[in-house]
């Protein structure tokens with residue numbers, strides 16, 4: 001059974017009330033540290049590991065920006081367990097990626113209090129800096145995005161495509177949820193969702209009260225809108241890359257910088273085959289490839305890189321959009337990977353991040369699966 005507590009904006013600022021909330025967590029020894037988005041000097045918001053209560057003044061968990069998928073940061077905190085409890089404040093796509101990394105033995109959640117935030121989307125990093133420099137605040141964003149004004153900024157840019165098609169505005173599998181969807185402006189409801197969460201509430205001495213009325217309907221409405229947009233993106237993408245030639249054209253601008261791979265939280269190989277000697281060819285190899293058609297675009301093997309990456313991780317793609325955000329050549333990597341992942345995940349009835357108990361499709365083999373491919377008959 002879940003319980004709720006309500007935080008009310010202090011001096012008009014929800015960040016002040018959230019700073020007090022996290023301060024209580026540290027002071028009551030619920031955790032030793034909080035990993036939470038916080039303002040940086042001179043600009044921007046980054047995940048920050050905070051152990052000193054006075055450093056919490058800079059927190060801004062709902063800021064519409066996520067410069068990296070923080071699941072990767074949590075692997076650094078937990079791959080060798082510290083034995084010290086830490087609260088980590090994450091978006092849905094980050095928690096889902098984290099759970100996949102746990103299955104891949106890259107991370108551990110035993111010492112973590114997982115705090116999921118309602119997510120109305122994130123701006124691309126450069127756009128967020130413009131948003132911040134223009135004086136707009138997280139409260140402005142939440143008021144517009146939770147109301148009927150939407151997520152478009154006054155300057156005309158919108159949240160990342162990945163967010164416009166994300167079916168997970170609320171974070172599943174969190175111990176504690178910070179809820180703004182369905183709440184009035186200036187309010188944040190804390191949902192204590194697991195035993196770990198309920199114990200934290202008691203240790204912090206917070207009252208349990210009724211949750212936000214209308215939250216479920218508001219969450220469902222956001223999911224419905226985003227799912228419709230997602231389906232349109234998928235069908236456009238299936239049309240756009242429906243043959244090898246079309247896929248090659250989609251990836252024509254790829255310069256093999258591997259930023260998309262580095263930004264992807266679930267691209268897990270310690271050593272990527274594309275940076276090994278397998279793909280370091282002697283010069284005459286390139287010339288003989290060129291001889292075959294009379295020309296050859298360089299760098300080579302861009303399509304092969306993406307196909308290989310898809311094979312490795314399309315069952316695990318959580319749709320966070322960091323691959324497109326990291327691409328210097330505006331290649332729509334997210335739309336491509338999500339549309340392929342959609343089919344892979346449907347084929348295995350696998351939803352990354354749904355449960356720690358579900359084995360990843362590539363990690364298990366059932367003798368009678370995919371018989372139309374293996375040709376095996378009972």
Ligand code: SF4
Pocket residue numbers: 066091092093094119120121122162163164166167168169319320321
């Ligand atoms: S992909 Fe979903 S959870 Fe992730 S930042 Fe965008 S809206 Fe939030």
Ligand code: SF4
Pocket residue numbers: 162260263264265266267316317318319320321322323324333334337338
């Ligand atoms: S492929 Fe892109 S959208 Fe999918 S998990 Fe990786 S970075 Fe996120």
Ligand code: SF4
Pocket residue numbers: 253254255256257258259260261323326327328329331333
């Ligand atoms: S980030 Fe863009 S250019 Fe770099 S490897 Fe990925 S798709 Fe290619």
